[in-house]
Amino acid sequence: MTERKEFRDLAEPEEAHEAIASLDLAPDAERVPLSDARGRVLAERLDADRDVPGFDRASMDGYAVRARDTFGADEVDPVLLDLVGTVHAGEKPAVEVDAGEAVEVSTGAVMPLGADAVVMVERTDERESPRDSERASGETVSGVEIRTAVAPGDHVMLAGADVAAGQRALGPGTRLTPREIGLLSALGVESIPVRGKPRVGIVSTGDELVRPGNQLDDAAGQIYDVNSYTIAAAVEEAGGEPVLYPHAGDDYDEMERLLSEAAAECDLVLSSGSTSASAVDVIYRVIEMRGELLLHGVAVKPGKPMLVGRFPESAYVGLPGYPVSALTIFRAFVAPAIRAAAGVPEPTTATVDARMAVEERYGEGRMRLMPTGLVEDEQGRTLAYPVDKGSGATTSLVEADGVVTVPPDTAYLGAGESVEVRLFSPDVRPPSVFGVGEDDPIISRLLDRLVSSRYLAVGGREGLRRLRNGVPDFAVTTCADRRTTDVENDDAGKTDATDASGGTELASYYREWGLVVPAGNPEEIEGLSDLVDRDLRFINRGTDSGLRTTLGNALADLADERGTSRRELVESVSGFELAAKAHESPARKVAAGDADAGLGLRSTAEKLDLRFVSLGEERVRVLANPEREKKEGVEELADALDSALVGVLEGLSGVRP
Template sequence: MSDRTEFLDLTDPEVAKEAVADFDLAGDAETVPLAEADGRVLAERVDATMDVPGFDRASMDGYAVRARDTVGAGEADPATLDVVGAVHAGEKPDAEVGEGTAVEVSTGAVVPPGADAVVKVERTERRGDAVDVRTAVTPGENVMPAGDDVAAGERAFGPGTVLTSREVGLLAALGHEEVPVRPRPRVAVVSTGEELVAPGEQLNPEAGQIYDVNGRAIAAAVRDAGGEAVVAPQVPDDRDALAAALEEYAGTCDLVLTSGSTSAGAVDVLGDVVADLGEVHHHGVAIKPGKPTLIGRVAGTPYVGLPGYPVSAQSVFRAFVAPAIRAAAGRPPLETPERQATMGTRLRYDEGRDRLLPVGLVTNGDGDALAYPVDKGSGATTSLAHADGVIEVAAETVMLEAGDAVDVRLFGTEVRPPRLLGVGEDDPTLWRLLDAVDRTRYLSVGSTEGARRLDGGVPDVAVVTGDDVPGGERLGGWTREWGLVAAPDAGVDSLADLVDGDATFVNRSASGLRDALSDAVGDLAAERGKDRAAVADGIAGYDRVTRGHEGPARRVADGDADAGLGLRSTAERLDLAFVSLGDQPVRVVASADRVEKPGVRDLATALERAPEAVETLPGVSWGE
């Protein structure tokens, strides 16, 4: 009489999945060197602590000039400038550009003082100590301003971001030596069976020996899912040996996996061993392949027994175990490496050559994927860090219209559209709100551009100052105190002091703060019976701009200016003086067809729970 048994009560696959999903495999966050961070998942938000680039950078080989000195220049009537020096990448300029002069520069070099543009070398002709400029340039042309890639204080990445080479590159550009990451679950991989031989060892097929496929394959799958695989030596189908191995690895790992010895055969004893050492939750699942799957705990440690056949073992791992490991490691579920989408915006392209266009993905109200260009140029690390994949644009393509179908080649199998895509104003209170929303992407483009993009139908939400966006639905907001951030000894106590005195100033680039300052200058001009432009011209540095809400304050803190435009919260954090010029409402507006999107709902919930669940910064009050 045989002692072989059969499975009589098979578990529903969904129940088995839930049982594995309920295992708590996550540990405490850890800090790792940036060199070891590839593939890890951020445990908390990482902010930019510096401008990237940290200086006004030449984007082309050529000559740094004052744009006004090239007005009217052309092939027939070039502007001739005296060359007073040269500066290359990695050098500090030792010459200054003045009226009628130029400095030779190479790509990546610091733009010398006095210059506000770079003329491509192809549009010039050098003649001894002079250069003929055969084209006119505008201020800022061929120059990447300091902070244009990433501005100090800007939210670089949020918790849950999977760190690939793109993100690691941006973190390196920001000077981060180490980063906080989610721990990788330690997973023991134990292959059982008398017939198994480790690859590389002598095999005896006549004795029924086979190489251990599952040990290597499942260990690779564990690593691919974000776990740390601990591969054990092969264990024979012996009760005492199995018990000793399970107890050993249960004491040092977060999850124990075995393959083989789980079926109802006479020599398959794992079910009894697990029951003796802990508890069996499910033995036998109504799935093919994978029926012998065993789920339980060994000495309190989560345990899954995979079938012995490699196809069955890997099928069960992918279906039941990989999602639990990925969730514990903070990794998103897998997706296919190519995604069909439609263009969310119109894109003109007429360079006459093939192109791999970096694009981001977002889902609209119907769940369809929209692709939008993410491209700041070759020198900007965010072109890839904020993209999900690329579109191949053929040389003969002139235009991609909004609504055109495109195939997006994803950067990896883990790439998915963000649950929330936001655009608009950058603000430290916003960063705290976004921390409550899983897998977000936010593009700091200013209020005006944010409203335009929301109206264009690509982002989920826009964060704006001023009027609401037509067709949008307001989710909530807050009020922030803004004004002048000044050095304590600068003697700046009012906006009038900037106009009437000699203090130097740093302004913001296009933003709600810049708009508020412009209005304040207009009010001062009206009080004095003067033209707004005349009053603005009286502020030394009014046209000197930097990106990010912390940008001007950072310049002041570094001694590069006496005062700058900023927020009270920034001034207090950097120990600078603050001159209040008013309170500004900040509104979060959702696209009308996205209000029920999960990421949008999460942001709305975070707004509703403020200030209890969100830190209130100095100068901030809730409710717009």
């Protein structure tokens, strides 16, 4: 029997930070061409080896003069100077300025010898100027009339005024933006020394993983490799250079080969998965055999099974396998170390202050990194709400905007309590409008017309509950016309018809619902009685779905007709408790041959080329949070419903206003 590695003494989060900080991730400096330098960090001080500019130059179009020749000049009593030449930018002056003379210059031109100021062209006029030596013959030459006095240095940029030779131009640790690159260009720098980017090898583990682009075998429990690409993007965002390696199965020899290869080529090796207390979790054994295991297990949720260790050639951190846990632990513990090694500061906009939209209870006695979503109220104040579908739910990656750190001694966070949200990205912004409720094709199409909207298909019943709690801006439901008690466990039959939504209706429409069956309807299903009376395989929707509530009410009606209980009919439907998440999920099970019938919509059946047995219509309502009706995003949603709903309905079958 294989010995299992247990989490006995979990390290405190501070110990994990210290262990990772002790790892040497910093690569050697490197030289890069100036064209590739944007975003890099300067490794050493750079001094100017020349003046910028390297000559005295005119800072505007006008006339180069000796300032003392303009003293006393004004609009009433101008000074007339001889015009003896012209100098354009980029050419060497061929003239000098003597007493009583001027030279026309363009912006950036080299100042001719003898001149110490420039008169802007707007304060001059060209005139004919008789020279003293030529007046007897009556000959004249070109001149310029100066209508203002200037002082030495006026409108002249002296050599070295921007950067002087020998001056400190940029210091080590400077992040190179277009501004700094412009300065280096002015200094004539062709290549520069920059901090190296830590090379981070990424190895996802698990026999069940398949890289995107390859075929999945769902029957074998295969899933796409989410972590490799998620963590690679996060590494790059933190200033590292990600290197993807083939994923490793749960085999010691293969794991050792891949980790050793990555360790030889990278400054840090990250793995995800195979770190928990399981018989197939062998990474910690590889670390102990090939290097040093610093810690195994941290008192933090999510992410308890984190590993930190060293190979002879590189550092190592093992992340949890679930995508949300892996990304959360990476950002909290690993990203700061990568930024420090790369010399990249933490973005100043990486955190926001918010208030809890709802109360959240917690009592596990270890630090919690709570995935959190953001929404703005009508006054533009930022509210935070927990997003917790479990660590294995990949959609939490896009539904959460950041993380709130909850100390281990915190029993609950109260509604309205101030919290600091560490954003997953400094570019994160709350959605323009945030909705929850039924998974519905009409809503999906309408939301495509809005900018930066967010919608969570949690089901109509759960949507109503969240709307009453005041978190979302709107909810979509088919349950708002009835009390939302759990009718599936209620022998009393149909639910009470009292509206308890607590929302303001923005719009409503009807959709045809029923049973989706295979093409040709091989079982010749005609209605609800077939599910009850025959041994048919059925796929239902989840308990929070309004469509399931509608089915439950229809079964209650059939029970009344037969003089029996609704519970008895429910128990006679094979698969009634077998729930699928989305509105298309039961139909896709039918299409795959896994069921004889599934609960669904006519529009879904036609989309998938399946048959449909109609059982009626249900009303779908879009309800606004009464406290957010004047929010800009809610008003945009209302406008879209007013202007586009009818057109969207016309594009689908089985729906009507």
